[in-house]
Amino acid sequence: xxxxxxxxxxxxxxxxxxxxxxxxxxxxxxxxxxxxxxxxxxxxxxxxxxxxxxxxxxxxxxxxxxxxxxxxxxxxxxxxxxxxxxxxxxxxxxxxxxxxxxxxxxxxxxxxxxxxxxxxxxxxxxxxxxxxxxxxxxxxxxxxxxxxxxxxxxxxxxxxxxxxxxxxxxxxxxxxxxxxxxxxxxxxxxxxxxxxxxxxxxxxxxxxxxxxxxxxxxxxxxxxxxxxxxxxxxxxxxxxxxxxxxxxxxxxxxxxxxxxxxxxxxxxxxxxxxxxxxxxxxxxxxxxxxxxxxxxxxxxxxxxxxxxxxxxxxxxxxxxxxxxxxxxxxxxxxxxxxxxxxxxxxxxxxxx
Numbered sequence: 001x002x003x004x005x006x007x008x009x010x011x012x013x014x015x016x017x018x019x020x021x022x023x024x025x026x027x028x029x030x031x032x033x034x035x036x037x038x039x040x041x042x043x044x045x046x047x048x049x050x051x052x053x054x055x056x057x058x059x060x061x062x063x064x065x066x067x068x069x070x071x072x073x074x075x076x077x078x079x080x081x082x083x084x085x086x087x088x089x090x091x092x093x094x095x096x097x098x099x100x101x102x103x104x105x106x107x108x109x110x111x112x113x114x115x116x117x118x119x120x121x122x123x124x125x126x127x128x129x130x131x132x133x134x135x136x137x138x139x140x141x142x143x144x145x146x147x148x149x150x151x152x153x154x155x156x157x158x159x160x161x162x163x164x165x166x167x168x169x170x171x172x173x174x175x176x177x178x179x180x181x182x183x184x185x186x187x188x189x190x191x192x193x194x195x196x197x198x199x200x201x202x203x204x205x206x207x208x209x210x211x212x213x214x215x216x217x218x219x220x221x222x223x224x225x226x227x228x229x230x231x232x233x234x235x236x237x238x239x240x241x242x243x244x245x246x247x248x249x250x251x252x253x254x255x256x257x258x259x260x261x262x263x264x265x266x267x268x269x270x271x272x273x274x275x276x277x278x279x280x281x282x283x284x285x286x287x288x289x290x291x292x293x294x295x296x297x298x299x300x301x302x303x304x305x306x307x308x309x310x311x312x313x314x315x316x317x318x319x320x321x322x323x324x325x326x327x328x329x330x331x332x333x334x335x336x337x338x339x340x341x342x343x344x345x346x347x348x349x350x351x352x
Contacts, residue, residue, distance in 0.1 A: 007045060007047070008052055011052075012055065014027055017078060026079070033108045033110065034060070034062060034074065037105065037110045038064070038074070046064050046071065054073075058077050058082070059075055059083065061073050061075045062075075071115035072115050073114070073115050074112055075110065075111045075112075077110075078109070083109050085155075085243050086240070086242070088243070089154070089208075090111070091150060092143055092150055093141060093143070093206075097137045097140030097141045097237055098208075098239070116217040116219055116220075117218045118217065120217060122236060123214050127262055132282055135281075137216065138208075138248065138282075138283035139283060139284065141208055141238060142205040142248050144203070144204070145204060145205075145206075154245045155245070156245050157250050161195035164191045168191070168300060169184065169188070171306075172184050172303060178303070179319055183319070184299065187299035190292040190296040191296055194293065204247070206243055207247070207248055209241070209242045209243065210240055210254055211241075211254055212254035213255070216238055217236065218234045218236055249293050250297075252276060252280055252293065253298065256272060256276055257294075257301070257318065257321045258341065259341075260272075260320075263336055272324055272325065273291070273324070276291050294321070294322075295322050295326050298318045298319075298325070299322050301314075302319050305318060313340040314340065317339040317340060317342070320333045320339055
């Protein structure tokens with residue numbers, strides 16, 4: 001039996017990485033990478049006949065079983081910087097608030113992880129309950145740097161803001177000034193005040209920078225320790241951290257550009273700002289810093305979408321969120337409830 005029939009590659013992943021030579025080369029190598037890890041870690045594929053493995057934006061996740069029958073998950077990621085740093089963050093967290101790392105291989109960007117429930121995330125949990133879970137996990141994940149060498153593997157958020165100070169104006173000009181200057185300047189003000197040069201205070205921690213509802217999954221009941229308690233006795237933990245070091249408030253933004261359909265129809269703008277307050281309070285964070293970071297992050301996302309075909313809905317969403325949080329919702333955008341969810345337009349994207 002060929003490997004391709006044992007572990008089929010998800011079509012959406014093939015579409016995402018088939019756009020350039022580096023992606024196509026990785027796709028061609030992926031069956032061999034998966035087979036090599038299955039053999040080295042003595043794993044058995046645990047896919048139903050005809051089923052496709054799970055996948056995210058950056059890799060494939062194959063349900064497997066260990067030699068003793070324990071369920072686990074084999075993740076093989078495209079070797080980009082965020083994926084290379086993931087194993088170091090998971091090792092530092094040690095299963096407390098995040099998926100437990102069982103094995104890793106830097107050469108293939110592969111990890112063996114505990115098996116979570118892919119069909120049970122915070123995406124459908126009521127927002128008040130989701131805030132409590134998210135806040136509890138955020139407190140667990142916010143480790144302060146120490147002497148362990150893994151801390152050297154992460155980029156710094158303040159340094160990223162300094163980079164944006166140069167990149168955002170250039171990208172805005174190159175893309176034909178796709179939104180008003182005042183919104184660009186609002187993002188640049190955040191970069192200047194919270195970046196490495198302008199920053200006056202703040203604590204640095206390990207930050208999950210893609211900490212949205214779908215990246216928080218339930219643990220099976222038999223292994224529910226070291227998570228955050230949710231409804232129905234479920235215990236939730238984080239996945240796919242895209243880790244960096246810096247202000248924890250940077251993590252709030254993805255909560256604000258997801259689940260826009262849950263905002264109150266009578267006043268979605270006020271609802272968005274209230275969500276920022278509620279989730280910040282649940283984690284003991286500065287809501288004003290969270291709002292500022294969200295403006296900068298969504299402006300950066302908007303510029304990413306502006307230069308790519310097929311992302312007009314994503315661009316509109318980013319502009320609605322950024323301008324609303326900046327205090328002046330742009331005119332001419334679709335209503336909040338008509339904006340697409342991240343990832344719904346086509347494979348690929350700056351955010352989720």
